[in-house]
Amino acid sequence: MKDGTxxxxxxxxxxxxxxxxxxxxxxxxxxxxTDGQLLFGPEGEQLKVFNTLDGHGLKxxxxxxxxxxxxTGRNSPMVARRAADxxxxxxxxxREDKGVxxxxxxxxxxxxxxxxxxxxxxxxxxxxxxxxxxxxSVPNAHACAQQAADIVTQRRGGYGAVREMCDFILAARRxxxxx
Numbered sequence: 001m002k003d004g005t006x007x008x009x010x011x012x013x014x015x016x017x018x019x020x021x022x023x024x025x026x027x028x029x030x031x032x033x034t035d036g037q038l039l040f041g042p043e044g045e046q047l048k049v050f051n052t053l054d055g056h057g058l059k060x061x062x063x064x065x066x067x068x069x070x071x072t073g074r075n076s077p078m079v080a081r082r083a084a085d086x087x088x089x090x091x092x093x094x095r096e097d098k099g100v101x102x103x104x105x106x107x108x109x110x111x112x113x114x115x116x117x118x119x120x121x122x123x124x125x126x127x128x129x130x131x132x133x134x135x136x137s138v139p140n141a142h143a144c145a146q147q148a149a150d151i152v153t154q155r156r157g158g159y160g161a162v163r164e165m166c167d168f169i170l171a172a173r174r175x176x177x178x179x
Contacts, residue, residue, distance in 0.1 A: 015150055018134040019172035023115040025061060026069040026090075026102055026128070027162060029079050031121035032138060033070075035158030048078045051158055057166030058086050064170060067109060071101050073124055099127025119165055121145050121157055136165045 030036050033054060039047040062068055069090035070083055076093065083091045090109075095101040098120065106116050118125070118132035121141035129135040129148035137149035138157040146152050151168065153161040 015134065016172040016175065018114075018150075019117070019169040020176045021115050022066055022117045022134060022169060024067045024069060024106055024109060024111045025117040025165075025169065026071050026105070026119070026132075028098070028118075028120040028122075028125050029070055029072040029076075030074060031141060031157045032119050033082070033158065033162055035156065036121070036140070046076055046078065048076065048082075049158065050082050051160055051162070053160045054162035054166075055082075055086055057163035057170075058088070060170060061166045062087060064173060066169065067111075069102075069105055071095060071098050071105075071118075071128070073098070096124045097127075098124050099131050102128040103131060117165075117169070119162070120149075134169075136161075 027033055033050055034048050041047055058068055067090065068088045070079060070088060071092045072079055073096045074093065079093060080091060090105060092101050092105065102116065102118055106113065113131055114133045116132045117134040118128045119136040120129050121138055123142060123144050125145050126148045129145060135149045136151050136153065137145045138153050138161045140156045153164040155161040155164050
């Protein structure tokens with residue numbers, strides 16, 4: 001699903017089924033949970049801006065029983081702080097080998113690839129996007145990440161894209177519950 005829409009109802013049905021099966025949803029941080037910009041304060045400290053819409057969506061997804069994780073190539077106390085604020089226990093920082101990190105986490109949690117989702121926006125995310133059963137990216141992502149994704153959101157990273165991903169998963173689950 002590119003740009004949040006698709007005319008292929010068969011593909012959408014498959015993606016909804018994958019969303020229903022998710023037990024673990026992992027997110028890159030820079031470019032997905034943020035707009036990808038790095039801001040530095042006068043003392044050299046890094047600053048990141050997170051979206052509250054995304055935060056609420058993540059809380060809803062966790063309440064629905066999906067385990068959440070963050071996997072990022074950078075090390076940042078702001079990421080740890082945001083994860084703590086949202087109750088995200090699985091935070092992997094300083095890892096460029098995101099596919100390996102995601103597979104290891106899934107193994108630790110006893111979750112198969114068929115029950116794993118991932119959201120990423122750049123080349124280091126591609127192995128994780130390809131391994132996960134349900135892969136999301138954003139319109140401001142590098143082309144390689146968009147091509148590896150099943151769904152490209154309408155909203156940009158840092159501007160509600162994570163909420164859109166969460167809403168897709170939650171809507172699929174609600175629809176399944178009504179059936």
